[in-house]
Amino acid sequence: MFKKTLSALAVACVMLVSAAAAGTIFPAEYTDIDGVTRAGYLDEDGMTVLPFAYAQAGDFADCGLAAVENEQWQTAVIDRTGKLVIAYTDSPVSVDFSDTMVAYRYTDHSVYYATDGKRIGSYPGAVGFFEDGLLLCRNADTGLYSYVKQDGSTAFSGSYRKAGAFSNGRTLVQTQDGDYQAIDTKGTVLYTLPNDVTPSYMTIYGESTVVVTNGTNQALYSLSEGKLLTEFLYNTISEFHDGEAMVRQINRWGIMDTTGKLLTAPTYYYLSYMGEGLYAARSEDGSVSAVDAGGSLSYRTLSYISGFSELRYGLSWHNTADGTLIFFRKNGGFAASVKEAENPTILTENVVCVTQDDTRKYIDLRSGKTLFEQPKSFDLGGGITAKTVHYEKFMGYQQDGTEHGWDVDFPEISGLSDKKVQNTINSEIRSFFLKGPSVTAEYDALEGSYGASVEGSVLVVWANCVSGKGAGSSVWNNCLAFDLHTGTQYTLNDLLTGDYIETVKKLLPDDHAIYLYSYPRISTKGVTYFYNEYESASRRAYTEEYLLTFEQLSDVLNQNSACYKALMTSYSPKVSAAATGYSDVSSTCWALQYINTVTERKLMTGANGKFRPDDKITAAEVCTAIARQRGLSGSGALPAGVRAGEWYSDAVSAVYANGLLEGLSDNFRPTAAMTREDAMQLFANLLQADGAAAMSDAETAQTLASVKDAGSILADRRNAVALCMQKGLVQGFSDGTIKPQGTFTRAEFAKLLTTI
Structure with a gap:
């Protein structure tokens, strides 16, 4: 969904944040009827932690920060409490995070901040982050690379055709004369590579290993020993991750360490790095597996369409021919499946976002329940x-x-x-x-x-x-x-x-x-x-x-x-009283559409041509409407004090058997008007049956803090009332009260039925 003005492009220009963001807070989006998409943050129970107040919101990175945008298309960085760590400023192309810094990437320069929000400086042509105290920068006019310190001064003389970031005090560069050298943080030349080999990547791996090419194949070269660690046997050697690289010989893939030792011989038809030491591998029999560098199997499937692309929070996924998404864990195999879904995004170790029934849904993999979704x-x-x-x-x-x-x-x-x-x-x-x-x-x-x-x-x-x-x-x-x-x-x-x-x-x-x-x-x-x-x-x-x-x-x-x-004329449906079917429901009744809806769906009915919209609704009528709406049936068991054989007995039995009278079955009086707080208890039971998490006492206190008569809510009804308010089913009155001991009219209840 897209926000008014330029929100559609926010999807194409997603802020780049660490895929390994820690914690259980994740961004979610909601598009209202005004067409504006707003982002906020939820926890793994589906509770709103930070309100839907941002034009766009990114994941929280390992450093505990996330990038957000406002309606003016300015970007800020917040912590997990929503506090601004870096104030709103002109939006960059992307925002990157390291453990100690935040980088705002613009087209020709980057602005760096410490994680406490202190501005470090602006650097033209900056690449990556400061490593060993030095930052790699490219001159836009000459195309040459050099290194600068945090104060913006040049680290040492020398400009290079190619250059890499420092690691362990060393990096690779190519001089303007074309020589490839390894230098230290003072620019001192440590090693010079032979003329007959060219580095494939400007990175030194392990102690002194470089991936080199002879123009056709690749090999490993040791800077310290001044010799090849392997022959030019490989069509491809990937970059190293945690001391391991993928290698290809002809049409088979394997895994190698920085000494040239094969950890897994080239036997796979396909291999790609998923993260966290895990690889996606396709075998000769057509199966696809997640394996480690030694070939140990973490997960395997013969039913594969796509996926295995990335490991986030210890989870990855693939889909099958029948449209099912399968989620599996790095350690422990199968985690969960979601039917008829696509476009998965892993948000935490337990929560994913998918498109299902053309709707974006946030799903708890542990229970399979939908925590949050865009209304239809x-x-x-x-x-x-x-x-x-x-x-x-x-x-x-x-x-x-x-x-x-x-x-x-x-x-x-x-x-x-x-x-x-x-x-x-x-x-x-x-x-x-x-x-x-x-x-x-x-x-x-x-x-x-x-x-x-x-x-x-x-x-x-x-x-x-x-x-x-x-x-x-x-x-x-x-x-x-x-x-x-x-x-x-x-x-x-x-x-x-x-x-x-x-x-x-x-x-x-x-x-x-x-x-x-x-x-x-x-x-x-x-x-x-x-x-x-x-x-x-x-x-x-x-x-x-x-x-x-x-x-x-x-x-x-x-x-x-x-x-x-x-x-200038307020809309009023041109419906005659006779058309409603009820003589006591006028064409201007505020609840006309809701009454028509529950009547058409046979959820509520009147008698003798009247709906009685202003009558207080009884517990029996509530149970009957809920049983009809949900298609519930019971075993015949009834709460104590409820007689069998009454017109409402089957409905009360059905609601009771399905656990929806939890907290209400003691002293249950079916013919009495149901109090607002009792009705909210039943609705809270419904919400939890649909997957909503019960509210904690702290969350309840926060939700009810602005309710003037919260003190009159029965102690065992407070969580239910708060949940109904948090989900938007019930709102307080204009005077700031909730009137827990009051009642719902039949018209008011008809509206509730159409919204749950």
């Missing part, structure tokens, strides 16, 4: 719901191997009383999103989502997408506006008089030509214009917004137009 529908008010529809169109692969095509969400509206109008609106919305920004853009990648709002009696829907990839890509945020009663589609010409351009031109900044302010969006406040800037090699695409109020536009505003009148 939004309540727009007035009984109108926007359901998210996902659309994909595959157009091939890019040079980097990533898929090229469309990946778009758009809304489908329901709840309008006039189904013909509803169908017309939905048809126009679908056509709008499936056509895309332009005819030529149909051949570009398109990714993103939508926003929607009800403005008076006007439905406004807009795109939150990015068309294209990389330099030249642009934000697409065009919009549609519909009269909710007639289905009429409004444009700006229906709201403003014909000579409005000159007025608008005077009100908008003159930084850009008027024709570059595109896609005006109407609302009850006025008209918002957008200036969309393309992505370049040094800047991501972005959008500037300018709201022109109706007061500012008064000279060209047509207040007699149908569009303006619709904007």
Whole structure:
């Protein structure tokens, strides 16, 4: 999902952080109906640790820090409490972390900070981090490399064609004369390589080992001994990780140490390094395994489609032909499986993010429960719901191997009383999103989502997408506006008089030509214009917004137009009392849509033509509605004091048998009005049955801290009330109370049923 303005490009420009981030806090994203994607941090119980207040949020690195962005596209670094360690500043291309430093990478320089936030300095052409107190930098004009100290001064004289980072006080360089040498931190030449070998990597491994090539094959060379450690037997020798490198002979792979000793003979058809000393290996029989350098097996499968690419937090994955994702551990084999899922990201040792049912979900591998997910529908008010529809169109692969095509969400509206109008609106919305920004853009990648709002009696829907990839890509945020009663589609010409351009031109900044302010969006406040800037090699695409109020536009505003009148008139469904089926539910009842929904789904029913929306709901009615909604059945067992043979007995038995009366079965009175706190206990039981974690006492105290009458909540109901509030099922009253001993009306309960 994508945030308004330039959020789609945040996906392509992900902040680079350590893949081995420690701890159990991980970033998650949520896209609201306004189309804005916000990021926050959750723990492994699915509880919000840091609020969804960031435009983008990265993983926490080993040093305990993470990079975040705000709505102004500035980047900051925070600690696990959310405290700013490095204040918001101009966003770099990426943010890198080491154990002791943070680097903001810009196109031509890097700014370094200590992990306490102290600024170290800015260094043109910087590569990597300070090693042995020295930083490798490349001169943009000459293309030559040199080394600098933290104060920015040159470490020693000498500029090189090629150079590597220091390790153990030494590194490899290539002089301007073409010689390859090993030097120390003072620039002193320690060794010079023979002219007939060339280093494959500008790195010294172990004590003095270098990977060299003769132009065809590769071998290991010892600087200290001045000789080859192996013959040129290998087509490929990879870089070393923890003293081990992959080697290829003809079409077989093995593993070697820095002395040239083969730890695993070249027997594998394919080999790649996954991290943490583990390798992905394909064998002659077609199986794929995770093995260590000695060939010891950690995990093996014959059912492999893709995966085995990386080990994070001791976990990796692969998928199978039936669409199942298999997660396995570095030590211990199979961990869990998730059916019909794709695009996995391992977030902690127990939590993964996957796409399932076209929805991004955060799943606890231990229980299989979904901790958090993007909602599939939004309540727009007035009984109108926007359901998210996902659309994909595959157009091939890019040079980097990533898929090229469309990946778009758009809304489908329901709840309008006039189904013909509803169908017309939905048809126009679908056509709008499936056509895309332009005819030529149909051949570009398109990714993103939508926003929607009800403005008076006007439905406004807009795109939150990015068309294209990389330099030249642009934000697409065009919009549609519909009269909710007639289905009429409004444009700006229906709201403003014909000579409005000159007025608008005077009100908008003159930084850009008027024709570059595109896609005006109407609302009850006025008209918002957008200036969309393309992505370049040094800047991501972005959008500037300018709201022109109706007061500012008064000279060209047509207040007699149908569009303006619709904007200024609150939407009320045109439904007759008879159409609801209940004589006591009027067409203007606030709960009309909820009552219609529970009636259509046969979750709640009235009697004698009446729904009794303002009556207090009883425990029996609550149990009946829940049993119907969940399709529950019982064994006939009932809580003490509940008689068999009553109209509600089967429903109470079903709810009781499924553990949903936990904490309620003592002194259970089915015909009595259920208190709000008792109803919240039942809903909390439902939430936990669906995978929500129970709240701790500390979390409960924090959630209830702002509730004025929290002290009147029964001690054994506090956690349940807090969980219902935390999940958004129940909100306090305008006076800051929760009224735990109060009751829910049948209308209020109908609304709750449609949201859980």
